[in-house]
Amino acid sequence: MSQDYLALAMPCVQKLSPYIPGKPIEELQRELGLYDIIKLASNENPLGPSPKVLEAIKKEIAHLTLYPDGNGFVLKQAIAQKFNLQLSQITLGNGSNDVLDLVARAYLGPGRDAVFSQYGFAVYPISTQSVGARGIEVPARDYGHDLEAMAAAITPTTSVVFVANPNNPTGTWFTRSQLDAFLQRVPERVIVVLDEAYTEYVDEAEFPNGFDYLAAHPNLVVTRTFSKAYGLAGLRVGYSVSNPQIADALNRVRQPFNVDSLALVAASTALQDDEYLKQSHNVNRDGLKLLETGFQRLGLRYIPSVGNFITVHFDCPAQPIYQGLLQQGVIVRPVANYGMPHSLRISVGTLAENQRFLEALATVLKTA
């Protein structure tokens, strides 16, 4: 090939580093010929999907020849009812990742910039750069967002600030009063994306609900997902809630049928299944405690987390430990791409998975 086709891509695309996903189970099977594999790498729900959701999907399969409802009326109505919102505030996405991209396409581009935190979710710089905007990364404070510094980093060309509460991969969080103070400082012309992908897991009394801030802050976009606590990562469905004008802008750049019909029906059903959500929450709470205790026993430091994952530190580069765990059929997540080469992020699994991980880790550390 005499033509370099990557060189033909937009300069901002050529400079992009692609997102690094967790290793799929099938890939490790192919590579090592292992069959008994657990994946604690992508913050998926270890319970599997809710049986009620599976039932609803089965019924919907009969209609796969039809396009989905491009307005997602039924799902929007379920969201609006559950959280006391207006339909006009909701934008559905193919995962909440899709909504983050919609914000970037609607509000970012060449000559504009977006502010996000060091150790912030990897998608923020990718969405920003992919539309030719500049990312401004603000140093973290104790691995968490330094909201004061982030507000101070806003320039006249800043159009979007991305914050995650809690943040992935650190599991750090900010309080109501911290969010309040931050939103007071951000100019009204700057869109604040508050990514609440893990909000269902958090127990902290001072933890804010982004929806409560929408009325006072018309520049706020709250994103949520069905991929984590609702156990539907494979289906790809999430949403944002904002003022209707922002929703209108997002809707203009959205693919007409960005959420498929199985995902729509699954998400509307999942929203009604409070029992499953509670179980997910409780399994996670107990799992997090088990992992923390396990790390303490092994003399390892970790970042206290309120999500469904926890990042643990080692005194040495984490890559050999990651590889050692793979050899034992345990997939976790390296975070070197986040600037943490001595750490690994572990998604909370079932009790049996968490125990198996801790045993594998102890073995790897002994032989290291």
Ligand SMILES: *Cc1c(COP(=O)(O)O)cnc(C)c1O
């Ligand atoms: C997992 C995650 C998402 C959600 O991704 P989906 O596209 O909804 O699956 C969004 N933000 C953060 C911080 C996440 O960790």
